[in-house]
Amino acid sequence: MKRDVPPYRADHVGSILRSAPLIEARSKHAAGQLSAADLKAIEDAEIKKVIAKQEEIGLRSITDGEFRRAYWHFNFLSGLDGVEMVRASQGIQFTGVQSKAEAPFVKSKLGSRQHPQIAHFEFLKANTKRTPKMTIPSPSMLHYRGGRNMIDKSAYPTLEEFYRDLGQAYKQAIQGFYAAGCRYLQLDDCSFAYLCDPAQRRMLAERGDDPDRQGEIYAGMINAALEGRPKDLVVTTHVCRGNFRSTFIASGGYEPIADLLFNKINVDGYFLEWDNDRSGGFEPLRFLPKGQDGRARPRHLKDRGTRSKGLPQAPHCRSGKIRAA
Numbered sequence: 001m002k003r004d005v006p007p008y009r010a011d012h013v014g015s016i017l018r019s020a021p022l023i024e025a026r027s028k029h030a031a032g033q034l035s036a037a038d039l040k041a042i043e044d045a046e047i048k049k050v051i052a053k054q055e056e057i058g059l060r061s062i063t064d065g066e067f068r069r070a071y072w073h074f075n076f077l078s079g080l081d082g083v084e085m086v087r088a089s090q091g092i093q094f095t096g097v098q099s100k101a102e103a104p105f106v107k108s109k110l111g112s113r114q115h116p117q118i119a120h121f122e123f124l125k126a127n128t129k130r131t132p133k134m135t136i137p138s139p140s141m142l143h144y145r146g147g148r149n150m151i152d153k154s155a156y157p158t159l160e161e162f163y164r165d166l167g168q169a170y171k172q173a174i175q176g177f178y179a180a181g182c183r184y185l186q187l188d189d190c191s192f193a194y195l196c197d198p199a200q201r202r203m204l205a206e207r208g209d210d211p212d213r214q215g216e217i218y219a220g221m222i223n224a225a226l227e228g229r230p231k232d233l234v235v236t237t238h239v240c241r242g243n244f245r246s247t248f249i250a251s252g253g254y255e256p257i258a259d260l261l262f263n264k265i266n267v268d269g270y271f272l273e274w275d276n277d278r279s280g281g282f283e284p285l286r287f288l289p290k291g292q293d294g295r296a297r298p299r300h301l302k303d304r305g306t307r308s309k310g311l312p313q314a315p316h317c318r319s320g321k322i323r324a325a
Contacts, residue, residue, distance in 0.1 A: 016065035073137035138189035167224030253280020
């Protein structure tokens, strides 16, 4: 049956492999050889190309490929009021490789009076006649990466205050996207999948967090951010186990978080990894609420050498998808 509202039968998580001109421009800009204005001009041109490619192959939801971002999450998080990027003691540790040693730090009270990525969405919307889809990191990602150490204690003496304000900052940001015309929003979240990995749970416990409570806390922030959202705003979540240069962070099936994910987070659909050694089988689908339509698509777009039709492999492509329609 054809769907007239997102998530569509054929859909995608949004990030697309950066083009050669974009990679070159970013390198020159970092070296001081290209101005911010010239970089933006190249981003604009490359985004128009990738929009056209998505439309050409028949996709109904269109993204900008996240072409203006260096990171899928940090660029958005550092755009919140009260957050800045700082040097870190180490980067994010993937299997066999580590990212650049920098991270977002909460230096003052959180908010989102006018998030800079709203302008990114406005450009996307102005350049497609199909459904423009905005992808942003889930609020949980601001806490998960660094925990208490990346939150100034004078700004937030307790984590309860931090969680409350972060949920409200996201609510402000989402209202801003909606006012700009966004009707399809995706929250990208690694934290729930990480809670399925015993090594990640040990890491949380060793730094002072409670892995048995953290999922509920994150769900609460998401629900607070989405509370009272307009009925015509579709929100999905994309859950993965980390992906950087075709490697990963976590492993483990959805069993520990399936009930929480499917029944206690107020989203309209799910994009999830399925049916491989790191993601487990389909058994957790039994937690889908009765009456909801869950569809699983076992794919392996993340594997090296695999390409979706007409589009290059994306850093955020995942090996499967389930959608509650």
